[in-house]
Amino acid sequence: MSPECRSASLLGPQPRRRAWTTGRALASLALVLAAGVVSPAMASGHPVGATGATRASGTFANVGASIFADSSQTIPTNIPTKINFTGADFDTDLMFDPMNSALVVHTAGRYLLEGRILWANLIPIPAEGANRELLINLNGNAIAGDAQNTVDPGGFELSQDVSTIVQLNVDDVISLSAFQTTGHDATSLHSSGGMSGKTLAPQLVAEWLAP
Structure with a gap:
């Protein structure tokens, strides 16, 4: 051959x-x-990532909620005041408790918590040293806060935000509160934007990150 x-x-x-x-x-x-x-x-050789909390059945589910208020609220001076919430943009784990204006944890894990309000302009403009505070509360106790001096040019409306990452247990209760020391009543404004009319403030968000 x-x-x-x-x-x-x-x-x-x-x-x-x-x-x-x-x-x-x-x-x-x-x-x-x-x-x-x-x-x-x-x-394909690529790792499979979790998309949410593991349930008893072994399936995965996204866990979180974002709640809002559909009206403005008076915040008296020198009195810590819980922000009242009336609805949810989304709530995948039945967390929203409208009776208590709070989120209740049903899936334990590490969460990102975020809160936001919009203060109305203050008239008269308070003296230097007055503060506005926004607090995230866990079971009634503050775990994160933001404090701002109220003397701002022209007394314009002021957005205030606070966020934290924390490990939470089942039945933990998350709420948002405001505090101000201007000597006069202040207002947490209801604010919405865009054609959808979605509420921009006040808001409280909890998003599950990991076990």
Whole structure:
């Protein structure tokens, strides 16, 4: 047999063998996927990431809530005042407790908490040294806060935000409160924007991050 024939006989069948082997491997993988043994992400070699808290059934669910108030609220001077909330933009874990204007934890884990209000302009403008504070409370106790001096040019409306990351347990209660020392009543304004009319303030958000 000539060298050319030997080369053809050696090289010719190899592509067919590779194609047959690859085809059988793909068919086997399809059967495994259909049986639910591995996910497509696992088959591709990429890690499968969690999309939320693990439930008892082993499935995944996103956990969190964002609540708002649909009206303005008076904040008396020198009196810590809980912000009243009336509705939810989203609530995937039945966290909103409208009777207590709070969020109740049903899935333990580490959460990002965020609160926001919009103060009305103050008339008369308070003296230097007066403050406005916004507090996130856990079971009635402040765990995060932001304090600002109320002397701002022209006494314009002022947005105030506070956020924290904290480990929470089932039945923990999250609320938002405001405090001011101007010597006069102040107002937490209801503010909405855009064509959707979505409330921008006040808001309280809890988002589950990890167990």
